Amino acid sequence: MSLTFAPVELRVALVTGAARGIGLGIAAWLVAEGWRVVVADIEQERGAKVAAALGERALFVALDVADESQVESAVAQVIGQFGRLDALVNNAGLATAQGQPLESLALAEWRKVLGVNLDGPMLMAKHCAPYLREQQGAIVNIASTRARQSEPHSEAYAASKGGLLALTHALAISLGPEVRVNALCPGWIDARDAHVREAEPLSATDHEQHPVGRVGTVEDVAACVAWLLSGNAGFISGEAITLDGGMTRKMIYRE
Structure with missing residues (x-):
């Protein structure tokens, strides 16, 4: 099947947790590349400010991805505004710096994390699929290296991201050939606001322990997402790409 792609300036991407x-x-x-981008987030005040700062190509939509009625409404709003949808980036997620020990992990907390991190991408794909099919579009799920390796007390987060990898290849088979679906597994990405990064810079050790010599940036992830959404990645589907500066390939022994 030969795929054709609309000019970038006509294409619409929906990014959750944006x-x-x-x-x-x-x-x-994506805005810088010429896409029209829907900034979807549960943080309404900040999300609206972000969309305004990104300019006329951006639109803010309030959204809790774990609420199916909100997902359905948000997608309808996007289609009503633009008349099309070419890409979905499932980025919204919950994570805590230090999780609960298993013995004290509440079922409600487990379900909350899976609700956002796994139910959310499924619901987004469900309601976006008809429109993505029309445009021969693509989905990128933002997973984590924690889908394949863990630190203590990360059961809910690891399970949600591991499930997201399985959901990725399931969607790739179900939605192909019209829609490609892939996942990214970022490692350590310094995603803090600029003023926080400046006030509390990472240490030399933080950077040097990575085989590439530095911690990752949001631009590293964004560039890979943009490539996966492009026609240049037209033969890739169902994959999970690790983006961690080589850390998960590094053998570490205690001295």
């Missing part, structure tokens, strides 16, 4: 961090970086990168 009010800050990696999602904001992805939205900004």
Whole structure:
């Protein structure tokens, strides 16, 4: 099947969790490439400010990805505004710096994390699929290296991201050939706001422990997302690409 792609300036991408961090970086990168971008986020005040700062090519939509009625409404709003949808980036997610020990992990907390990190991408794909099919579009799911390796007390987060990798290849088979679906597994990405990065810079050790010599940036992730959404990645689907500066390939022994 031969795929044709609309000019970039006509294409529309919906990015969830785009009010800050990696999602904001992805939205900004796509706008700079000429896409029209829907900034979707549960943080309404910040999300609206981000969309305004990104300019006339950006639109803010309030959205809790774990709420199916909100997902359905948001997608309808996008189609009503633009009449099409070419790309979905499932970036919205919950994570905590230090999770709960298994013995004290509440079922409600487990379900909350999976609701956003796994139910959310499924619901977004479900309601975006008809429009993505029309445009021979693409989905990129933002997973994590924690889908394949863990630190202590990360059961909910790891399970949600591992499930997202399985969801990725399932969607690729179900939605192909019209829609390609891939995942990215970022490692350590310094996704803090600029003023925080300046006030609290990472240490030399933070950077030097990476085989590439530095911690990742939101631009590293955004560039890869943009490539996966482009026609240059037209033969890639169902894949999970690790983006971690080589850290998960590094053998580490205690001295």
